[in-house]
Amino acid sequence: MQRFSIRRLERGDALAFSDIRLEGLSRHPEAFGASYEDEMLYTETQVADRIANNIIFGGFADDGALLGVIGVGRSGAAKLRHIASIWGIYVRPQARGTGLSRQLMGAAVDEAKATCRSIRLCVVSSNKAAIRLYETFGFKAWATEREALKVGDVYHDEILMRLDTEG
Numbered sequence: 001m002q003r004f005s006i007r008r009l010e011r012g013d014a015l016a017f018s019d020i021r022l023e024g025l026s027r028h029p030e031a032f033g034a035s036y037e038d039e040m041l042y043t044e045t046q047v048a049d050r051i052a053n054n055i056i057f058g059g060f061a062d063d064g065a066l067l068g069v070i071g072v073g074r075s076g077a078a079k080l081r082h083i084a085s086i087w088g089i090y091v092r093p094q095a096r097g098t099g100l101s102r103q104l105m106g107a108a109v110d111e112a113k114a115t116c117r118s119i120r121l122c123v124v125s126s127n128k129a130a131i132r133l134y135e136t137f138g139f140k141a142w143a144t145e146r147e148a149l150k151v152g153d154v155y156h157d158e159i160l161m162r163l164d165t166e167g
Contacts, residue, residue: 003099003103004059004060004061004067004068004095004098004100004103005059005060005061005062006057006058006059006060006103006104006107007057007058007060008055008056008057008058009051009056009057009058009069010051011048011051011052012048013051013058013066014044014045014047014048014051015044015047016058016066017047017051017056017058017066017069018039018042018044018047019066020066020067020068020069020090020092021039021047021069021088021090022036022039022040023090023092024069024088024090025039028090029151030124030126030149030151030154030156031090031123031124031127032088033122033149034088054071054072054073055071055072055073055074055108055111056069056070056071056072056088057069057070057071057072057104057107057108057111059091059095059100059103059104061095067091067092067094067095067100068089068090068091068092068095068100068101068104069088069089069090069104070086070087070088070089070104070105070107070108071086071087071088071089071108072084072085072086072087072108072111072112073085073086073087074112074115074116081115081116082116082117082118083116083117083118083119083120084111084112084115084116084118084119084120085119085120085121086105086108086109086112086119086120086121087121089101089104089105089130091104101130101133102133102136105133105134105137106137109137109163112165113165113166116165117164117165117166118162118163118164118165119139119162119163119164119165120160120161120162120163121134121139121160121161121162122145122148122158122159122160122161123158123159123161124149124156124157124158124159125144125156125157125158125159126156131159131161134161137163138163139161139162139163140161140162140163141159141160141161142160142161142162143159143160144157144158144159144160145157145158145159145160
């Protein structure tokens with residue numbers, strides 16, 4: 001497994017984050033609830049604010065290139081603070097199969113476990129590689145949302161997965 005530098009993104013990473021995020025939304029629109037058309041309108045300041053208000057990890061190559069990202073969200077609502085959500089996972093094609101997805105997922109799970117009892121995520125049902133990765137971390141499917149996303153004229157099902165922790 002190749003090693004990458006994994007760190008939490010900062011406001012100064014806004015352009016690099018926007019670039020990789022838009023790439024993921026463009027290449028795999030079925031894998032995200034967000035759309036390329038909406039997010040391409042975000043200004044650098046809006047992206048920087050998103051980074052500042054969320055926990056987003058990046059995986060960097062030795063040359064500083066941002067090759068993968070993952071987000072961890074947590075509700076501010078008192079009754080939901082025990083649940084973390086993993087979102088926005090994307091690894092550039094040249095970094096797939098290198099272990100970067102596993103390293104990013106490990107960082108996100110460790111972050112969420114520190115304060116939350118349950119970690120949840122959604123994955124498009126056709127993404128078998130991602131489902132296998134999540135299962136290796138102990139995530140289990142608990143529901144399938146039929147026709148959760150519509151891309152063009154095609155509907156995509158999402159599998160809802162969760163990992164219960166001691167958090």
